[in-house]
Amino acid sequence: MGQHHDHGAGHEGGHGSLKSYVIGFIMSIVLTIIPLVVVMNDMMSKNGTIVLILILAVLQFAVQLWFFMHLKEGENAKWNIAALLFAILILVVVVAGSIWIMAYNTVAS
Structure with missing residues (x-):
């Protein structure tokens, strides 16, 4: 007690x-x-x-x-870093792809 x-x-x-x-x-x-x-x-x-x-x-x-x-x-440090890097990669691909598409449509129009 x-x-x-x-x-x-x-x-x-x-x-x-x-x-x-x-x-x-x-x-x-x-x-x-x-x-x-x-x-x-x-x-x-x-x-x-x-x-x-x-x-x-x-x-x-x-x-x-x-x-x-x-x-x-922490015990999941490697997975945390891997998940962060993957999220950053996806973000870069989406942003760069969007800029590329917008730039191409501006030139083509």
């Missing part, structure tokens, strides 16, 4: 270390500041700026998943 079970004691439960959070936070700040500086100072062409923003947005997404959502940890 007087038993007390301390669930979760002795293991981290999938949480990252302070070092991991600080590294992720600094990377997120840097990946946010770079496009801001480029846009504010008009350092690149319009197309170059768009490409830079898209690349850094994808990197920001990866940093968020890796350092804050702990995608790499």
